[in-house]
Amino acid sequence: MLLRLAWRQSLIRLLLFYLFALGIGLALGEPWWALGIATVVLAARAYWRLYRVLRFLDWRKQLQTVDGQGLWAALETLIHRRQTENRRRSRRLVRLLRAYRQAASAMPDAALVINRRDGRLVWFNKTARHLLGLRYPQSLGEPLADFFMGQPRVRDWLASGQTDEPLTDLPSPADPMVRISLRLIPYSAREWMVVVRDVTKLMRLEQVRRDFVANVSHELRTPLTVVHGYLDMIEPEEHPDLAVMVEEMRRQSQRMTQLVEDLLTLSRLEAQEHLPEEPLAMAPMLVTLRREAEALSQGRHEIRVVDEAGCDLTGSVKELHSAFSNLVSNAIRYTPTGGRVTVRFEKVAGGGVRLAVQDTGYGIPEQHLPRITERFYRVSTSRSRESGGTGLGLSIVKHVLSLHQARLDVESEVGRGSTFACVFGPARVRMRGPAGEHPEDVS
Numbered sequence: 510m511l512l513r514l515a516w517r518q519s520l521i522r523l524l525l526f527y528l529f530a531l532g533i534g535l536a537l538g539e540p541w542w543a544l545g546i547a548t549v550v551l552a553a554r555a556y557w558r559l560y561r562v563l564r565f566l567d568w569r570k571q572l573q574t575v576d577g578q579g580l581w582a583a584l585e586t587l588i589h590r591r592q593t594e595n596r597r598r599s600r601r602l603v604r605l606l607r608a609y610r611q612a613a614s615a616m617p618d619a620a621l622v623i624n625r626r627d628g629r630l631v632w633f634n635k636t637a638r639h640l641l642g643l644r645y646p647q648s649l650g651e652p653l654a655d656f657f658m659g660q661p662r663v664r665d666w667l668a669s670g671q672t673d674e675p676l677t678d679l680p681s682p683a684d685p686m687v688r689i690s691l692r693l694i695p696y697s698a699r700e701w702m703v704v705v706r707d708v709t710k711l712m713r714l715e716q717v718r719r720d721f722v723a724n725v726s727h728e729l730r731t732p733l734t735v736v737h738g739y740l741d742m743i744e745p746e747e748h749p750d751l752a753v754m755v756e757e758m759r760r761q762s763q764r765m766t767q768l769v770e771d772l773l774t775l776s777r778l779e780a781q782e783h784l785p786e787e788p789l790a791m792a793p794m795l796v797t798l799r800r801e802a803e804a805l806s807q808g809r810h811e812i813r814v815v816d817e818a819g820c821d822l823t824g825s826v827k828e829l830h831s832a833f834s835n836l837v838s839n840a841i842r843y844t845p846t847g848g849r850v851t852v853r854f855e856k857v858a859g860g861g862v863r864l865a866v867q868d869t870g871y872g873i874p875e876q877h878l879p880r881i882t883e884r885f886y887r888v889s890t891s892r893s894r895e896s897g898g899t900g901l902g903l904s905i906v907k908h909v910l911s912l913h914q915a916r917l918d919v920e921s922e923v924g925r926g927s928t929f930a931c932v933f934g935p936a937r938v939r940m941r942g943p944a945g946e947h948p949e950d951v952s
């Protein structure tokens with residue numbers, strides 16, 4: 510509307526101006542001169558208006574409201590309107606940004622923004638200064654990993670870009686007594702946000718809990734051994750009236766011993782950050798697992814062991830054996846007579862391997878699956894007790910695997926069976942030694 514009017518007015522004015530110039534030119538007998546001068550005047554005026562607009566744009570000044578008419582006035586009015594809108598929007602954005610910054614600064618956790626490509630610091634809040642010992646503005650532009658010199662796992666963690674797994678229990682670079690945890694949050698296409706939390710108190714509580722469980726378990730060991738010893742001395746044949754009772758007492762003290770041993774194993778694993786890196790020959794390991802399965806099954810199940818991966822592993826032989834045999838023992842215990850248990854060692858995409866223990870047993874209802882690796886979590890308490898379970902087996906498996914940077918995959922269907930698979934990354938795979946170079950079926 511504004512533009513159409515402006516066009517029309519401009520054309521009429523141009524026409525009138527030229528007619529006027531032509532009139533004067535004719536009166537003076539020099540019409541071409543008059544038209545030429547009129548054109549020069551028009552061009553000069555157009556340059557002057559253009560210069561005015563450009564000067565305002567260049568100086569980022571607010572253009573004044575224009576009352577005039579015509580195309581130039583319309584152009585200036587439009588620019589003025591845009592400028593006013595932009596100003597309003599940027600004022601609102603600045604206000605919003607200020608509020609966000611204030612909120613981020615007031616946060617009790619340290620928040621940092623780093624570049625995804627090189628891990629350099631782009632921004633950090635006030636808490637980050639004293640929690641990590643950063644200095645403003647000197648620390649900006651420095652790679653975050655450089656502040657954790659003695660902790661190479663920070664660099665690896667940042668490089669891996671793991672947003673689901675926080676890095677926990679690290680000493681703060683500002684004060685090694687302060688323990689911190691780091692969490693990576695995808696912030697924008699080019700940046701990460703790192704939230705750092707002081708977990709000193711939490712870690713201390715966790716330590717107290719761990720020590721308590723370890724101490725109690727340790728203290729229970731001796732009295733249990735004594736009770737066990739005395740019970741073993743009672744011959745049921747000599748006291749037939751006590752036979753049933755003694756048998757039950759033996760079973761219960763056996764269960765308690767197993768519970769204490771499992772609790773101690775868990776405490777030991779929790780206290781460890783690294784396990785020994787030993788070569789683990791898988792062919793003999795699979796033979797051992799088969800033997801253990803057969804001993805537990807007592808011929809009630811069909812047992813198959815398939816070795817398809819044709820490679821070995823590195824890690825703690827003792828702990829991995831304990832994890833694998835826990836899974837085998839569960840498969841036997843939770844599979845009714847006549848079922849089948851298959852232990853399969855195979856390659857997975859990406860260069861890793863997995864040891865899967867598959868059974869055709871009772872299976873686990875889906876709602877229990879996320880929790881079965883928690884301590885003492887049982888799908889059916891009576892079935893677990895009956896089969897001699899402590900409820901700690903899968904917790905131990907999970908701990909052992911996480912110390913090997915491996916994971917436990919569980920698939921299960923009620924009535925059809927379950928598959929528990931330990932999945933290892935390529936870093937854990939090693940060439941098989943001369944004793945078992947070829948994939949073999951040891952079933």
Ligand code: ADP
Binds near residue numbers: 868870898900903
């Ligand atoms: P437990 O000593 O009770 O077997 P675990 O930690 O080994 O404890 O296992 C936790 C629970 O997970 C068990 O109580 C059982 O209910 C379920 N579970 C484990 N393995 C299997 C399996 N192969 N088939 C069915 N249920 C299983």
